[in-house]
Amino acid sequence: MSETETDLPEDASCLILDDDMPFRTRLGRAMEKRGFTPVLAETVLEAKRLISQDPPAFAVVDLRLDDGDGIEVVDALHARRPDAKAVILTGYGNITTAVAAVKAGAIDYLAKPADADDVQKALLAKGGQLPEPPDNPMSADRVRWEHIQRVYELCGHNVSETARRLGMHRRTLQRILAKRAPM
Structure with a gap:
């Protein structure tokens, strides 16, 4: 145990x-x-x-x-x-x-x-005590990538709609989606 x-x-x-x-x-x-x-x-x-x-x-x-x-x-x-x-x-x-x-x-x-x-x-975590911060927190790039992926998924994988909702150019979004997740 x-x-x-x-x-x-x-x-x-x-x-x-x-x-x-x-x-x-x-x-x-x-x-x-x-x-x-x-x-x-x-x-x-x-x-x-x-x-x-x-x-x-x-x-x-x-x-x-x-x-x-x-x-x-x-x-x-x-x-x-x-x-x-x-x-x-x-x-x-x-x-x-x-x-x-x-x-x-x-x-x-x-x-x-x-x-x-x-x-x-x-x-x-004991009452009133905050848990320890994560040992390996996600990088800011990873958090951004996860957010973009989530919005893309919620938009039914529609690149134009996702770009509109995120306020970014469609081609920029396509380049981000083509890359692997950052660490």
Whole structure:
């Protein structure tokens, strides 16, 4: 048993709500390796059903989902289990949503793609204590690239629409999309 597993409470159930199946599955496996008992959900409705049946001790919740937002889920979780710790994940980091997440009872707010180690640190941080900063934070270039990829995906891979929404020239966007992700 690793040192981090001994820090886990007896009930280490962890709801992971994200509409991105590959990310949800990878994070579930990674959290299981760290001693958590993951329960995976794809929609707000499914997560609320799972919470009503057996509220987990921890939750990792995507902010924006097809059928609602993760703040609803954090509210539902705290209504059933006030001592639960929840972390909000988002590809759209801004002050307004961070404040809303904290008001709903989330203990942390992490930008996607979040590393499982960062999620674990946030979930296990003692009350009032901030988790340690990440060992290898994403570079500014990587954050920019991730944001562009997310908007491109949300625009249905339409280069012209993505360029319009990002306020950049279409050819510039095409050059960025043709390159590999920066480290």
